[in-house]
Amino acid sequence: MSTQPPEAAASARELTYAEAIREGLEQAMEADSRVFLFGEDVGVYGGAFGVSGDLVHRFGAERVIDTPISELGMAGAAVGAAITGMRPVLEIQFSDFITLAMEQIVNQAAKIRFMFGGKATVPMVVRLPGGSGTGAAAQHSQSLEAWFAHVPGLKVVQPSTPHDAKGMLLAAIDDPNPVLIFEHKLLYKTKGPVPEEAYRVPIGKAAVRRAGEDVTIVASSIMAIKAAAAAERLAAEGVSAEVIDLRSIRPIDLETIAASVRKTHRLLIVYEGVKTMGVGAEIAAMIAESDAFDYLDAPILRLGGADAPLPYNPVLEKAAVPQEDDIVAAALRLARGEA
Amino acid sequence: MTAERAKSRYSAMLRIRASEEALQKLFADGRIPGFVHLSIGQEAVAVGVSSCLRDADTVSSNHRGHGHTLAKGVELEPFFAEILGRETGLCRGRGGSMHVADFSKGMLGANGIVGAGLPITTGSALALKLLGKGDIAVVYFGDGALAQGLVHECINLSALWSLPVMFVCENNGWSEFSPTSRQMATSLRKLADAFGVEYRAVDGNRVSEVAATAETLVAGMRKAPAPAILECATTRVRGHFEGDRQDYRTASEIQSLPARDPLSLARAEMQVEGVPPDWFDEVAKQIAVEVNNAVAKALTAPPPIDADLAAGVYAGMGSK
Ligand SMILES: Cc1ncc(C[n+]2csc(CCOP(=O)(O)OP(=O)(O)O)c2C)c(N)n1
Ligand SMILES: [Mg+2]
Numbered sequence: 001m002s003t004q005p006p007e008a009a010a011s012a013r014e015l016t017y018a019e020a021i022r023e024g025l026e027q028a029m030e031a032d033s034r035v036f037l038f039g040e041d042v043g044v045y046g047g048a049f050g051v052s053g054d055l056v057h058r059f060g061a062e063r064v065i066d067t068p069i070s071e072l073g074m075a076g077a078a079v080g081a082a083i084t085g086m087r088p089v090l091e092i093q094f095s096d097f098i099t100l101a102m103e104q105i106v107n108q109a110a111k112i113r114f115m116f117g118g119k120a121t122v123p124m125v126v127r128l129p130g131g132s133g134t135g136a137a138a139q140h141s142q143s144l145e146a147w148f149a150h151v152p153g154l155k156v157v158q159p160s161t162p163h164d165a166k167g168m169l170l171a172a173i174d175d176p177n178p179v180l181i182f183e184h185k186l187l188y189k190t191k192g193p194v195p196e197e198a199y200r201v202p203i204g205k206a207a208v209r210r211a212g213e214d215v216t217i218v219a220s221s222i223m224a225i226k227a228a229a230a231a232e233r234l235a236a237e238g239v240s241a242e243v244i245d246l247r248s249i250r251p252i253d254l255e256t257i258a259a260s261v262r263k264t265h266r267l268l269i270v271y272e273g274v275k276t277m278g279v280g281a282e283i284a285a286m287i288a289e290s291d292a293f294d295y296l297d298a299p300i301l302r303l304g305g306a307d308a309p310l311p312y313n314p315v316l317e318k319a320a321v322p323q324e325d326d327i328v329a330a331a332l333r334l335a336r337g338e339a
Numbered sequence: 340m341t342a343e344r345a346k347s348r349y350s351a352m353l354r355i356r357a358s359e360e361a362l363q364k365l366f367a368d369g370r371i372p373g374f375v376h377l378s379i380g381q382e383a384v385a386v387g388v389s390s391c392l393r394d395a396d397t398v399s400s401n402h403r404g405h406g407h408t409l410a411k412g413v414e415l416e417p418f419f420a421e422i423l424g425r426e427t428g429l430c431r432g433r434g435g436s437m438h439v440a441d442f443s444k445g446m447l448g449a450n451g452i453v454g455a456g457l458p459i460t461t462g463s464a465l466a467l468k469l470l471g472k473g474d475i476a477v478v479y480f481g482d483g484a485l486a487q488g489l490v491h492e493c494i495n496l497s498a499l500w501s502l503p504v505m506f507v508c509e510n511n512g513w514s515e516f517s518p519t520s521r522q523m524a525t526s527l528r529k530l531a532d533a534f535g536v537e538y539r540a541v542d543g544n545r546v547s548e549v550a551a552t553a554e555t556l557v558a559g560m561r562k563a564p565a566p567a568i569l570e571c572a573t574t575r576v577r578g579h580f581e582g583d584r585q586d587y588r589t590a591s592e593i594q595s596l597p598a599r600d601p602l603s604l605a606r607a608e609m610q611v612e613g614v615p616p617d618w619f620d621e622v623a624k625q626i627a628v629e630v631n632n633a634v635a636k637a638l639t640a641p642p643p644i645d646a647d648l649a650a651g652v653y654a655g656m657g658s659k
Binding site for chain 1: 372373374424425430432433434435437438450451452453454483484486487488489514515516517521522523587642643646648649651652
């Protein structure tokens with residue numbers, strides 16, 4: 001378990017989430033000639049969300065490669081390059097388009113190490129801008145991370161801060177396994193402290209963003225930011241919420257969650273992906289199966305995406321994913337024994 | 340007869356142009372809550388092709404689908420209402436610009452996934468062939484889509500099964516912010532050849548040329564089902580989406596666009612054939628009124644009233 005890492009506190013320099021990822025890419029490419037980046041318009045244009053920026057000018061078109069619109073081929077090319085000695089980083093322009101690449105990621109990348117008896121590793125990273133809130137409708141707004149967390153052999157992370165975006169990217173590039181990084185589109189412009197050196201944020205470790213006594217709120221990606229804001233408001237209502245930013249959903253840091261539940265006796269899980277059959281179900285089940293279950297004083301609550309495709313109209317779109325108000329209301333119900 | 344057809348095609352193109360210019364303005368005014376990809380400069384493809392189609396023929400489209408939709412006869416007010424996210428919209432405000440659809444007009448939907456219209460259209464063509472009434476299916480897609488594997492699968496399937504499908508490629512030279520020359524190692528002509536599919540290339544900004552060629556292809560496939568590929572060289576006048584700064588385009592390319600304007604090209608041809616300037620003024624006035632009225636009505640339409648999202652997901656569960 002860790003709170004805000006000490007480096008972050010010491011560093012005064014702030015970067016946006018997108019800049020932090022770019023700096024991580026740059027440092028990884030500088031340090032290791034095996035690392036290369038590819039994806040649609042990541043080179044000359046600098047990435048649809050501006051993440052790769054001018055990296056093509058630093059490293060050339062051989063290492064920052066613009067691809068055609070061929071997601072399946074690209075994912076497979078990452079697998080093939082990885083098992084042939086490289087460290088590919090693939091950007092899928094909108095995470096929704098990974099549906100076209102499922103086969104190579106699920107049947108190949110995830111299984112190669114096990115299936116071939118440990119004779120090969122697949123050190124590839126896939127960066128996936130996702131999430132709703134931009135009016136981009138049903139095919140450009142999804143949060144599909146739970147699909148991949150269901151696949152043994154893959155690692156799945158969702159950094160919520162610029163600090164973690166850089167540190168988890170560097171950890172992912174080091175990792176000998178395929179790592180999928182889901183980056184929330186609404187986070188790209190958010191700012192936060194980012195150390196200048198190349199540092200790693202371990203994959204599989206949650207962060208306690210705020211210590212509290214009355215209720216544990218476990219959240220991932222942008223929901224961790226919303227949960228922290230909600231906790232601020234809850235404090236004003238006399239409810240002390242502990243906020244855990246999951247950061248990684250496979251592997252998942254059950255120990256940090258269970259320790260918090262043993263302390264607060266109440267658990268609220270918040271995530272943007274569809275609630276049904278999602279990350280929250282897994283966490284709730286893990287807690288129910290653990291000794292932490294005995295500490296619960298209330299039912300476990302989940303807030304997740306609606307059981308519907310993401311709608312275009314902005315009012316409906318907001319209604320389709322948990323908002324700060326929903327988190328406050330749910331935590332209050334839990335804390336007041338109304339759940 | 341020819342003059343009448345030319346007039347109706349010109350009006351159809353102008354209707355699309357005026358509608359998209361209205362959308363351009365609505366977007367700039369912050370009244371559109373999502374992405375908008377305009378087809379200004381590409382109207383002749385949709386209109387030329389649609390002029391050979393009937394209601395029962397199906398069309399499927401991509402992210403740049405406003406022209407394809409309107410050319411198939413979809414009404415303006417629900418079209419605008421959809422893009423404004425209103426309950427009275429084509430899709431009740433659920434879909435937006437990238438997902439306009441009108442099944443009553445055989446318009447099976449715009450699409451947010453590059454290449455995804457092709458398999459749907461291949462299936463639609465299979466159904467139309469089985470139904471046996473001589474109806475055909477059309478899919479519009481861009482040059483950028485050619486890199487998708489499913490495009491190749493669909494050309495193969497349709498050739499193998501002799502499906503009545505017309506693959507209409509709008510080659511505007513761009514795939515988002517990258518020129519096609521950096522995307523494809525071959526051409527559509529060669530692909531067509533490889534699969535043994537009939538192929539025609541036209542100036543996609545000359546509506547008379549698009550219509551004449553489409554007519555020949557469509558007539559052929561109504562009689563004896565078989566696929567065909569129509570590649571239309573065209574021009575994307577606006578950015579990839581509204582808000583795109585387009586700093587990746589050269590000044591000379593942008594300066595070359597007006598000379599290729601499909602409306603000006605059609606007008607010049609029609610004037611040679613004796614259509615008087617008054618006619619153009621009159622039709623411009625009528626369409627401006629029609630578009631303004633539709634926008635005004637759409638702007639007063641209510642937002643989605645049913646906040647119960649889950650109620651709209653499955654059919655047969657008592658929901659709308
Ligand atoms: C599967 C998939 N990959 C990437 C995208 C992002 N994208 C949207 S449009 C586009 C370019 C399409 O170019 P083209 O097919 O030529 O159509 P145009 O925009 O030129 O009309 C891209 C890459 C997408 N929507 N779907
Ligand atoms: Mg194009």
